[in-house]
Amino acid sequence: MTLYDVAIIGAGPAGIMAAIRAGQLKKKVILAERNDIIGKKILLTGKGRCNITNSAKLDTFIEKFGKSGQFMRTALSAFSNEDLMDFFKSRGLELKTERQGRVFPVTDKASSVTHVLEECLKDNKVEIKYKARLRDIKKKGEGFVLDIDGSAAVTAKKVILAVGGASYKDTGSTGEGFQIAKRLGHTIMPLSGGLVPLKTKEEWAKDLQGMTLKNVRVTFIAGKKKIISEIGELLLTHFGVSGPLILDLSGAVISLLGEHKEVGLLIDLKPGIKCEEMENKLLREFKEHGGKEIKNILAGMLPFRLAPIIIKLIGVNGQKRASQIGKEERRSLAAFLKALPLTVTGALPLEEAMVTSGGVSKSEINPRTMESKIMPGLYFAGEMIEGHASSGGYNLQQAFSTGYLAGESAANA
Numbered sequence: 001m002t003l004y005d006v007a008i009i010g011a012g013p014a015g016i017m018a019a020i021r022a023g024q025l026k027k028k029v030i031l032a033e034r035n036d037i038i039g040k041k042i043l044l045t046g047k048g049r050c051n052i053t054n055s056a057k058l059d060t061f062i063e064k065f066g067k068s069g070q071f072m073r074t075a076l077s078a079f080s081n082e083d084l085m086d087f088f089k090s091r092g093l094e095l096k097t098e099r100q101g102r103v104f105p106v107t108d109k110a111s112s113v114t115h116v117l118e119e120c121l122k123d124n125k126v127e128i129k130y131k132a133r134l135r136d137i138k139k140k141g142e143g144f145v146l147d148i149d150g151s152a153a154v155t156a157k158k159v160i161l162a163v164g165g166a167s168y169k170d171t172g173s174t175g176e177g178f179q180i181a182k183r184l185g186h187t188i189m190p191l192s193g194g195l196v197p198l199k200t201k202e203e204w205a206k207d208l209q210g211m212t213l214k215n216v217r218v219t220f221i222a223g224k225k226k227i228i229s230e231i232g233e234l235l236l237t238h239f240g241v242s243g244p245l246i247l248d249l250s251g252a253v254i255s256l257l258g259e260h261k262e263v264g265l266l267i268d269l270k271p272g273i274k275c276e277e278m279e280n281k282l283l284r285e286f287k288e289h290g291g292k293e294i295k296n297i298l299a300g301m302l303p304f305r306l307a308p309i310i311i312k313l314i315g316v317n318g319q320k321r322a323s324q325i326g327k328e329e330r331r332s333l334a335a336f337l338k339a340l341p342l343t344v345t346g347a348l349p350l351e352e353a354m355v356t357s358g359g360v361s362k363s364e365i366n367p368r369t370m371e372s373k374i375m376p377g378l379y380f381a382g383e384m385i386e387g388h389a390s391s392g393g394y395n396l397q398q399a400f401s402t403g404y405l406a407g408e409s410a411a412n413a
């Protein structure tokens, strides 16, 4: 029976990078993946374009991970965003930086990311076992015995668990890794959806599914509590709202939903100007184009399908000429453009979250090596570790960085 130096479970970004690093350090490495391809979740990231990392400074990364930020410091320094970008560029994949520092491959295809990773695994002689679902891990002497479906038991000196979180189960991350970690003595911090789309009550939002509202600001209100976003992008869906602005605030909104049955959501469609200026702008438009129908004026100011909805909501006849719009109607229109109201009634389940909140307790993992403090020789990497960041490429960077550090530590131990 072959004794591997390092066995890595899960071929997501964390496990792949761990395998590459251990392979670069000339170790005998096996990477076991339950799917028949690597990086199935990577293919879905960034709407298929893969927002691979962010160009932000290390301090911003640490801030984005909130309470887990300091824990991530060593990993994010050992293999930083610059290192990750160099990794891909030096292998022929050009990258580009979009708004808010989001980094994507110039191909706009996540498959070009998995292609580079696949080649690099080959170059570093990593043995990949597909359709190899890990059932259990047992400590044996100084090493481990892995019970893997469809194969004889695998023995390894070190094991890296990188089996992901518990969302988008079709990609392979079913959450069963948490049970395995628990059986090995680890504490699993309560699991819930992190970065989750929200459900809304109003039918009109659903009618606009697929529409992206760019450069808007959202405000959530419940009782006296208010949460205000930065300016960004919101997506209307068949169940309610999603997109970076919503996902990033979803954790705080879910807390509000714990105390309130419903949470108000106001969308500021023109965050660059105050309500009074909005009224004046409308006044000018209506004077200048007095003979035009109001629906046509609004169609020029708003995304195409949104104008008729706003007209319906304020109860104005869309065929009314601009010159016939009274002060009250103009005020009401300005108010809607500055605070288009929706009602949030809940969040989608963990399965449909972008990342899992909770996971293997960080207090039981050595942040300098990613080694378990409970079971020496066992390492963790990626989303299965407690703590996630907002959207923007930070979570994939976390997976690559913790994977790199775990791979290096396991190889050098």
Ligand SMILES: Cc1cc2nc3c(=O)[nH]c(=O)nc-3n(C[C@H](O)[C@H](O)[C@H](O)COP(=O)(O)OP(=O)(O)OC[C@H]3O[C@@H](n4cnc5c(N)ncnc54)[C@H](O)[C@@H]3O)c2cc1C
Pocket (backbone or CB within 6 Å): 009, 010, 011, 012, 013, 014, 015, 032, 033, 034, 035, 038, 039, 040, 041, 042, 044, 045, 046, 047, 050, 051, 052, 053, 132, 133, 134, 135, 162, 163, 164, 165, 167, 168, 171, 172, 173, 174, 176, 177, 353, 354, 355, 381, 382, 383, 384, 392, 393, 394, 395, 396, 397, 399
């Ligand atoms: C729709 C969507 C879009 C996203 N977009 C972005 C984005 O643009 N930028 C960003 O930074 N983050 C994004 N994320 C988050 C990002 O995908 C995750 O943070 C990242 O994939 C976590 O990497 P991982 O390696 O820890 O886990 P995963 O990518 O989940 O990989 C875990 C692997 O382990 C395998 N596995 C699980 N259990 C077993 C087992 N028992 N035996 C063997 N193998 C097993 C799985 O099949 C899987 O291949 C997105 C997430 C989703 C769902």
